[in-house]
Amino acid sequence: MTDSANASHQAFVAACRDAIGAAHVLTDAHDTASYLTDWRGRYNGAACAVLRPANTQEVASVVRLAVEHRVALVPQGGNTGLAGGATPDTSGAQAVVSLGRLNRVRALDPHNNTITVEAGVILADVQTRAQEADRLFPLSLAAEGSCTIGGNLATNAGGTGVLRYGNARELCLGLEVVTPQGEIWDGLRGLRKDNTGYDLRDLFIGAEGTLGIITAAVMKLHPQPAARVTALAALESPHAALDFLSLTQRFTGPLLTGFELMSEFCLRLVGKHFPQLRYPFDAPHGQIVLLELSDSESEAHARAIFERLMETALDEGLVADAVVAENLAQSRAFWDLREHIPLAQAEEGLNIKHDIAVPISRIGAFIDETDAAIALAIPGVRMVTFGHLGDGNLHYNVQAPEGGDARAFLAQHQTPINRIVYDSVHKHGGSISAEHGLGQLKIDEAAHYKSPVEVRLMQAVKAALDPLGLMNPGKVLR
């Protein structure tokens, strides 16, 4: 920074101390460290201060001071993002705005099936509060113990309940946002229908803090299901899994809440590193599907649906083998297999990760073509393919050949493999970031694949709402 820029930042920090209290303006390296690095340690930034406002009014004050002193702001929730969206750059000129102290549940309305929460409320706490009111808040993902609802909305988080309940976007009815001018937009509506102008809500959702700071939200609740039952089906290929998905949807309608694909290799990795998790079938199969029903009647009813479905699928030769969980413990054990895949691949060594989506009908062709292209480029490479097949969303990860040096493999092959994968995604009409956002990680990749028209529309919106470019610069858009 130049001296005058530095003086301006010092003045900003001093004014923030007056506005939100010195105790909540962190500048000591020991205090700020955890805010300046993402949880995986992939992004390291610096900041003139970490600001911890107590409420929406204080967030607005901080933004007005940032405008006055021309200081860029990086909003941060639970700091669990996977794309570096909440980490400041390395200049030291930006300030982090942590929403952690905005952690009140403002209201829960069981008749309206809504909960109004501040941005800093932990996702698991929203789930718990809903459950206490005999309601379900269905957003669920690995980081739920530490991620916040504000971050979930800023990145339009997905997770395991999307098939029935949608992404964070579909679960949100209204927002409160501090605009880049430091004004408070009260859009905290709890309405299922409202056609009175532009959809500002959905503009802020998924914008990763580049258009304003989400301070509170009205989220949808659902009835608690009476029972959740899982099942596993073994089949030979992703193509067969697609046919099985169509059959399943016909049998289960909206009761289906999970349809997760796991390749044989994923389960072999789980078995290798977590031998206590038993492979569920007698013989190996190309692909395993985990299904979950959320039933409003009973466990017995859900099991009966599953049994009819599996009988038909076996008769039609769509699946080779199947097992329906007999109790809660077995349902849990099936999910354990799925949830240990990320852990098992980490045990096996670093790999090249892709969070992609394609139209569900293209999943088979995408996997066939992309697997072949990668195998041709780097013989012996091992594909760790699993994910939310019902949403068309795959975690399509590329592991070094058996016994290879993972770090050297990444250094050498990450860029060409990304190109193969993303070109294939693009060819199949897909998305290079299905549920993790762009952050700073995929900003250039997104610009590469988006049309100039779309980039111009996004830039026009950004310039209109944040003309000074102070809201999370260097994220989403250059």
Added chain:
Amino acid sequence: MTDSANASHQAFVAACRDAIGAAHVLTDAHDTASYLTDWRGRYNGAACAVLRPANTQEVASVVRLAVEHRVALVPQGGNTGLAGGATPDTSGAQAVVSLGRLNRVRALDPHNNTITVEAGVILADVQTRAQEADRLFPLSLAAEGSCTIGGNLATNAGGTGVLRYGNARELCLGLEVVTPQGEIWDGLRGLRKDNTGYDLRDLFIGAEGTLGIITAAVMKLHPQPAARVTALAALESPHAALDFLSLTQRFTGPLLTGFELMSEFCLRLVGKHFPQLRYPFDAPHGQIVLLELSDSESEAHARAIFERLMETALDEGLVADAVVAENLAQSRAFWDLREHIPLAQAEEGLNIKHDIAVPISRIGAFIDETDAAIALAIPGVRMVTFGHLGDGNLHYNVQAPEGGDARAFLAQHQTPINRIVYDSVHKHGGSISAEHGLGQLKIDEAAHYKSPVEVRLMQAVKAALDPLGLMNPGKVLR
């Protein structure tokens, strides 16, 4: 128009003839009449031409010519709107762009559960095409035989399937839009998850053609339910109906696709003007609820759920009487009662209509307070209250006192009654336009109730995307 403005418009019309063919540039009063008046005959406009481009490229050409000649455009679908959003002003300086010739179904992907349609495809035709592929397209509303999917999206149409399937917005995965610069944005993605930047799709949906012209869309399909069964429940008050809704959701989970409230007076009006439609209970009751289940198993299964629900509701004293349809004909007859309410009130004479939404939990208080305020202001007035209770959306209509002159009543009382109703809606955190949009009808009312911050945000978006103000001016925003 001034002479120079007139010359510019003549040049525009001539250039359009070259661009899309003279046969599709209508200027003769006989040819243009039906495009210049809304179907209810409430709005009458004029136009320098009605343009009927054949495809997206021709729409883009027309928009580029409009930019060159500074001519304002009014996009129009089936011309079935209720707020005058598709009618030009009276200056004769605007041109209507009818999307009727963009009427191809471009693709239907049963595995992805999507259909890709052009803006001018009639809603009922989308439903039919889905059905032929053993899929359900759940958007359904009274005008479905003539409204178009482009208009449905531009106004974010609601209708009777919103409770389970959402509004037009929630049924749309991707759009193709001609921007105000005459560029084509290809956002025709068929993805359930895509987090790669700003949500442009939802910005265009509900913008009523003021930010660009929707030319095609990817819409979601659902599995066809195995059976639909309806039931009627009689109860004493809207408050009781709310408790009954919570109980119903617990019993039915996501199978519930309809929960419609009808006041006793609504059914009395139906009986008066359509005596062949039998009142379904032996005694009169304050409120009647129509319920619909869409079941993926069987009619018998749906009936069994209804019977368990009604038994519990009767035991708990929540409902006074109930009847479950025994066959398709009876299900149809129950819906007939609901669908004849708008016809019966029309037979009774003009009334003052409101398409409002409040949080579902506020429905009872809203009706009590607003009924009382109106009765105090105009004794003898008759309330025609019915609608989509499960969405918090009421058609809250005010009929002249028995035997009064409806036209005189409207002239005298429309403005003060609107104020009473909308003030009450605003107090309860509701929306003054739940599913009909703002058009030209409610543009000032919306500005009156929206915060200055929200109006400024909307204006900033409009100025950024349409700096010349040529896209449907005088609608949504001043």
